[in-house]
Amino acid sequence: MNVGGEARKRLVVVGHGPAGHRLVEALRERDVTGAWRITVVGEEPRPAYDRVALTSHLTEGADLALPAHGPEVTVHTGDPAVEIDRTARTVTTASGRRVGYDALVLATGSSPFVPPVPGRDLPGVFVYRTIDDLDALREHCAARPGAGGVVIGGGLLGLEAARALQGLGVDAHVVEVAPWLMPRQLDEGGGAMLRRHIEALGLRVRTGTPVAALEAGEDGAVARVRLGDGSALEARVVVFSAGIRPRDELARRCGLPVGERGGVVVDAACRTADPAVFAIGECALIGGRVYGLVGPCLSMAEAVADQLLAEAGGSSGNARFEGADTSTKLKLMGVDVASFGDPFADREEGTLSVTYTDPVDGVYTKLVVSDDARTLLGGVLVGDASAYPTLRACVGSALPDSPGQTLFGGVGPAGGDLPDATVICNCNNVTAETIRRSIRDEGLTDVGGVKSCTRAGASCGSCVPLVKRLLDAELVAAGIEVDKALCEHFDHSRAELFDIVRVRRITTFTQLISEHGRGRGCDICKPAVASILASLGNGHILDGEQAALQDTNDHFLANLQKNGTYSVVPRIPGGEITPEKLIVIGEVARDFGLYTKITGGQRIDLFGARVEQLPQIWKRLVDAGFESGHAYGKALRTVKSCVGSTWCRYGVQDSVALAIRLELRYRGLRAPHKLKAAVSGCARECAEAQSKDFGIIATEKGWNLYVAGNGGMRPRHADLFASDLDEETLVRYIDRFLMFYIRTADRLQRTASWLEGLDGGIDYLREVIIEDRLGICAELDAAMERHVASYSDEWRDTLEDPDKLRRFVSFVNAPDVPDPSIVFETERDQIKPVLRTGPQREVLSR
């Protein structure tokens, strides 16, 4: 065999993008005998970089360079190939370099398609493909802050570019000729929902209209985009993102067949009509199509590496490009959009589609399944793409549940349940089996390790959540602890720290971190530990060292607002309030010039107080019989009530009285996250108890208790825990439920996700609380009794303690000078904050 020395074969790769780079790497890895001598000829001035992450170069200045190949590979950058002589087997470059080859691989990618509209060559018109494109774009925008801009093309890339323009301070429009955005991936419903999200980001969208011309301004640069309907958009910068064209010019010139609409024709082994020449990546026309996603491009590179090894006798050479999944997910946008499988499969016979639209949350979901509703064919997710990795992995196989259950039941199968053959990472074509094997064989314990070992998750990143689930499942199976470290200062989870603090009777952060952690903490562990100390009844949250742990809200016993002022929320238990107290609130608000609003929690919020005003405001409120509403704390917020049997003709129990009793019982109870509750007087449920951490609905015979509901970001209906309870049993169950949650939940975990993660779920919870399976009920009851007995109003205590009051000054050296940056204007007869400078993200230091 021709091993080493003069006998080595010569490989020339034209184009150093992700495909060319992967080919070289795959070959280097497996060509242990060094059978191939590799030369790369690249047009761009730098070696290959991660084009998929291009935008982060603009937004974060990220370094995109892919790993260098090592000295045995010759890479010529900034020197495009201009001619191929297939008879002599040589490639000539622009600088006149001539390189001979035994095998030639074209990996020339594609170029942005710029439709032939008048004005497309004007200064200020860009494409979005290379680092150089982006650098030029950035420079142009920097010189025109606040200018209008237009992105032509509303596909994946156009939207990414528009968002990036926005980041450059450009007020951007997206113009799409199709009737809706992302027409290649989304159906009309999905496109419409996406548009709402895009517009909510402050981007403007025009669909269903072509661009007629770009018009110059007085300076000769582009100034306007004229649309097909005659209207015009102001634009000092224009980016074309209207599709790609394969770069097949070299192949054309040397007589290799190319497709009608471009692309170097290759067979499934990526070979052109000339057996010595391959084409891979976005320049290749394979199986009649050109792929514009990195995943298929890399698979082609792997397939060719295999052929080349076979030629050198190093492999069977059977690898073929098998076609590829074109699932996509919009990245970097702050908008969840994804399509997977064939999202348009429902246009065919023998399929069913299930759609779900929630205009309130802006969610649109479509699943297309075979007509027996078993096999997933494709679908679209807009507004919430959390299920994307799982669903994408299930395409072509049986759904874990009915389509409805899959949509509403959340995330689908756990990492452990995915079949080995499932492709987890599309970009790098990595299966569940490969990942599992590498975790086991290499002893990997984190996602970073899996990434560098298998490449899964190393490109677009959309599969990372799934990789993480696989990893966790493997680690659990291997009996290895899954990393639940709170932050860099503690290796423990919140629940573990809670037990340490409880069992070892630790009362200060300093003791805890010196014995069980490292460093001096941060804004994650300090408030978490503060909450643990408070839950275990360690006195006032501003006592001694505890004060230094609190987030600003707890530190000032008020909620920080966007302009540095605070809001004041007195407790109004159950939402019941006397006219006298209403008048006091009104007077206080008037005298201190505060903005007032009725909250969603059945009470009144007073906004716009400066720190030095807080004690004066609270003095008036406390004197009138109010106490802290803990709107600032991870603690009980409100127990909402409906009017109940006292007034309502349908009411079967006194919901107001119970709500007040519960609110007074649990007020001030510090927890991993805030706690909300409600009591409804009958099954009509006017208090919305089923969306609360604990909710109670009256029955003829007593009370039904619901637990672990949530409104907010991920609404969850509460589960019925027990029925027809008498009031004392009800209260006991709630006591235990809350204390068990406080002991075992993670930091910032509401009861809803806590219960979802609890092994055994609601049944287990019943066993713990009703049957005392863990034998801890007496302890939980006692802990709650201690809380109830030791409660005292945080604001009253603060007003009585000169030491605590010292913090409520504007400036330590000018305590009476109001912060001059706090300025208001008037709107609808009330104050409204004005930020004089607003957020600024450039370097501010000297």
Place this chain on the structure above:
Amino acid sequence: MTADVQTRPSTAVGQRSTIRWHDVCAYSDLLPERGVAALIEDVQVAIFRTFDGELYALSNFDPFSGAYVISRGILGTRGDVPTVASPMYKQVFDLRTGRCLDDPRVALPTFRIRRTPQDRVEVASA
């Protein structure tokens, strides 16, 4: 003086021959691991006392929110770096240099600060 200028002292400390030290408060007025705001020639300065007793002074202006709130952040460490986290959106800054550890493009102006033999705290304006 606009709010903008308040955060950006135009001359670097030490460039002029006369540094002016301003008495701000007693050292014991500062709680360990907490900050206070001070007004120094119309400039808002956030002053911190760390766990080990060190003093730091940074601009009180939080560039991520546009509000003057840095003094109300939580102190801590990241690796060996003493830090403060903005109370608004929680970006973390190096107390020694003002560098934002979560966004390399941003840094807060820093000020010279000292503890006098009389146990007063003084901050320099340039």
